[in-house]
Amino acid sequence: MKWIDGGVTAPKGFRAAGIYAGVKACAHMTAAEAANYAQDMRTGKKPVGSKNDLALICADAPCTAAGVFTSNLVKGAPIAVCQKHLQDGRAQAVIANSGNANTCNADGRQKAEAMAAAVAEELNLRDEDVLVGSTGVIGQPLPLEPILSAVPKLTQKLSTHGSLDAATAIMTTDTVPKNVAVEVELDGRPVRIGGISKGSGMIHPNMCTMLCFLTTDAAISAKALDSALRFAVRDSFNMLSVDEDMSTNDTCVILADGKAGNAEITEDSPAFSIFAQALKALCVKLARAMAKDGEGAKKLLVCQVSGAASDADARKIAKAVICSSLVKTAIFGADANWGRVLCAIGYAGAKVDVQKVDVDFVSAVGTLPVCRGGAGIPFDEELGKRILQEDEITVRTVLHDGNAAAEAYGCDLTYDYVKINGDYRT
Structure with missing residues (x-):
């Protein structure tokens, strides 16, 4: 096992992007003001000092997929959408915003579905193949206009070098992006796993920690992928705490496109343990990075x-x-x-x-x-x-x-x- 560069775009067949859409800036605007602001963003009038707040990860081919979510009874609308879209164990893209959690809103589910639909239309995918994540302030209506207006530009910016931009886009009070990748050999072929995450405050164990998006070019069944993810989360993100406040939106999902060319991994495969241990090592690395970057933390x-x-x-x-x-x-x-x-x-x-x-x-x-x-x-x-x-x-x-x-x-x-x-x- 060796650590490599590239984050979620290190595995074959994945691209990512991150841009500034103005999600938080539009929170207290009227619909008309938000629309005007979104128009300014389309014409390149990005405010000085603003950071990316909208991320996209996309695979070139359909993927097996799995996810683990917060155990808080109050859950963000994107989680309901993810759980619905993952019922068939398939996905191909993830869109995520920072600046607003889209939680405790009457229209939250509708807006999360709209985010997925916008990406699906641009990338010619099924709506059900797009997963959604949001992070930020709870209880404020999500300004949808800047997100929908930014999606075309976001998809155009997709790149095999875009992982760091995406990692920056999901940050809230984080001070540094979390962007890592690892490579192992399976069946004589290099297999890569990449990940980005955010999490600085409102972090407490039992999968109540953060947003984490993982990719791999391993060929692996949906059932084995789900088992490997749960094994990795158990000793990484579920052993992480910053402030004992359990968040509402925390999501960890993984996409596997099979581009590495290894024999498909099942739970009974000799390769399963190798893959699961590598995934766990990557998740532990991300968990340590999030703990060290806890809100106000020095150590x-x-x-x-x-x-x-x-x-x-x-x-x-x-x-x-x-x-x-x-x-x-x-x-x-x-x-x-x-x-x-x-x-x-x-x-x-x-x-x-x-x-x-x-x-x-x-x-x-x-x-x-x-x-x-x-x-x-x-x-x-x-x-x-x-x-x-x-x-x-x-x-x-x-x-x-x-x-x-x-x-x-x-x-x-x-x-x-x-x-x-x-x-x-x-």
Whole structure:
């Protein structure tokens, strides 16, 4: 397995694009004002400093497809459209906007369907073969005119080098685009998987994390693709949390066009495990990137748990540690306050003998043992400060209760998180 450039356009047969449509700018405009604004966008009057806010990913041929969505009972309209369009396990394109979530709107479903239909018309596809994603403010009507007006230009801009533009278009409070790809060999042929994602705040486990769009040129059945995606999500996006707020729109979909020429992968194929592990590695890379780019965050926080009595216990404990506000603030302040880690372990709801727990803080500077057998041990506070001042911190926890392990991804909690979310809507 090797990491390569190209994101969602690294696999054969995929193109992508991202442009500025003015979705957020039109939120408080009248229909006439929005139409005039959209006309200005068509003539190239893009505001200075504006970023892409409309993305498109398209395959040259029909694909097998699968998706996983938020478990929040309040769901964005695009999710209903995606779930309907994925019923046959097929898709060929994805359109997504930032700036407006299209959630809790009476006309949301109609507008999401209209986005899919506009792309289908331009690319000569069935409406059902187009998936939809939206992210941004909840509860504001989605201004459809700028999106529909931008679709022709968006499709014209599709390129085998357009992944970064698409990754930028789905960003909201993200500070950097997430754009990765990986290559593995199956049946003697190179098979590629690419992905883009967004997610900075309103991120919490159980597939309530972000928008993530994945592509692959592997030949794989729809059933195997769905299984591989769920396996990958379980140990990546479902082990990710920034702020314990479960979003309404989070979507992770994958398209597979079979252009790599490998023998079709089924759940019983020897190649299935290789493909699934590569997909998981890519999703973990995206999850780590999103955690590190959490709203206001300065540091990536990873909790590695080993020696747990069961997988479920390991996962509960890892999540509890990276979700703890007290742990997150200690990491922000570079304070080796290991007692907060023990506290989180104690309320995680897992089977654990707290008198056996060992804890270390780890970064590029080195390793600081702070707890053995559930009790503190002497350590160098100055070394602890240096270790925790790095931008990637691992809390290594050994439970000595069994053989299960898990890893979760989060970030520190800073003053800027409050600033960002104090006036997010306005």
